[in-house]
Amino acid sequence: MSYLVVKCPYCGDVRAVRAGVKSFQCFNCGKRIVFSLGLVLYKVDDKRLVPYVVMKFKEKVFKGC
Numbered sequence: 001m002s003y004l005v006v007k008c009p010y011c012g013d014v015r016a017v018r019a020g021v022k023s024f025q026c027f028n029c030g031k032r033i034v035f036s037l038g039l040v041l042y043k044v045d046d047k048r049l050v051p052y053v054v055m056k057f058k059e060k061v062f063k064g065c
């Protein structure tokens with residue numbers, strides 16, 4: 001099972017979703033977002049790495065704000 005690290009287009013928060021989802025909900029702003037490939041930041045094949053990768057992208061997103 002692959003996971004995709006995606007960025008919320010509304011608030012910029014980063015989370016992971018399972019590959020193949022049609023939509024997902026942002027944990028931060030609560031909006032339901034229709035999945036599109038343009039939102040994908042990274043693909044993760046090992047579930048154990050998901051929290052680490054999400055954390056790294058959150059650091060990038062919020063750095064300099």
Ligand SMILES: [Zn+2]
Pocket residue numbers: 008009010011012013026027028029030031
């Ligand atoms: Zn959001």
